[in-house]
Amino acid sequence: MSIALPPDLPVPHPIQAVIFDWAGTLVDFGSLAPTQIFVDAFASFGIDVGLDQARGPMGLSKRDHIRTLLDHPGIRAQWRERFGQPPGEPDVDAIYRRFMPMQIDKVGDYSAPIPGAGETLAWLRRQGIRIGSCSGYPREVLDVLLPIAAGHGIAADHVVAGDELSAGGRPGPYMALANVLALGIGDVRACIKVDDTLPGIQEGRNAGMWCVGLALSGNETGLTLDELSALPAERVAALRQAAGQRLRAAGAHYVIDSVADLPPVVAKIAGQ
Structure with missing residues (x-):
């Protein structure tokens, strides 16, 4: 799969962090696990x-x-x-x-990276942008997933599990804000939340962040990469439109197919 990345130029606005979900966002195409x-x-x-x-x-x-x-x-x-x-x-x-x-x-068994995820994380790091993450997975599950994902080049600077905060989880802002604290981010408006689920987008909005929804790689479409690739273009377009409508209704500022398409959106947000 060919990933077109924007040039490695300084981000024109101080985007400080991108905070990712895990299943359906960075790993596990279709969020099947x-x-x-x-x-x-x-x-x-x-x-x-x-x-x-x-x-x-x-x-x-x-x-x-x-x-x-x-x-x-x-x-x-x-x-x-x-x-x-x-x-x-x-x-x-x-x-x-x-x-x-x-x-x-x-x-x-469902830890394979989303195509383009490694390239996107590497691009963000070259821009000096911190990488946070959170998940509905409990810590016991993440303790198994994270080392496997790291072996594939998928790693974050900070990870918050769904059972770690007494304040609660999504759609509350708590896991996203825990990343802000841990990463030393000075302004939530300089953060982007990336997620394939509606509560995950709501989490980011409640935390005051830019939000990018993923229409095809995760829960809102729920197909493996092979299943999606086998569909005719018009069916994929219909799935993309339906998922996009739900994600935008949840508060997504932008909707893209997968994390592979994120760098141009980060550059666009940075320029606003």
């Missing part, structure tokens, strides 16, 4: 959750994601029928305990 594990974890309790349903709350911390799925009327009805009562917090805990070892076991 968390989605499939949610389906499998609920199935282990005899509850049928479709892939599209599992994708709905993507971007939230995993415990909040489970809680949101259990609030879905159809899933809630299944739970009541199977267990004789509506789901509660102990059930959230039980599913989370089932989910975690499954996710830890499988996350490495």
Whole structure:
């Protein structure tokens, strides 16, 4: 895949940091690892959750994601029928305990970089821009993913996990702002949040940052690179438009296909 990068010129405005999500943004084209594990974890309790349903709350911390799925009327009805009562917090805990070892076991299988991610990170570093990151993944999962990703050249200057902050996770601004503090950034307006999920874009907006949504590489389209490449151009265009509308409605200032397309947008934001 040929990646066209802008020249290595000084950024004309002091963009200080770009803060990335992980699955569907830097690694795991299609954001498949968390989605499939949610389906499998609920199935282990005899509850049928479709892939599209599992994708709905993507971007939230995993415990909040489970809680949101259990609030879905159809899933809630299944739970009541199977267990004789509506789901509660102990059930959230039980599913989370089932989910975690499954996710830890499988996350490495979905750790391939998004094409162009390494080149984009290298370009940002040449501009003197810091690289932050945050994820809905708990720290135990990131502890498995991050060394594998680093072996592929995908690494951030700082990483915040979805279970690390007592203030909470997305769509609140807390993980993005934790990156600002850790990286010593002087102005949130000099930061760009890049994410493939709606809560991740809302997180960036709530933190006062520029936000760039990813239409094709992550959760909003949910296809592998091979699946996407096999589609006719008009179908890809329709998926891009639909995902873009959702991401813009969530607050994205710009929408691009994948992280490979980010450098020209950073240069454009820097010039405003």
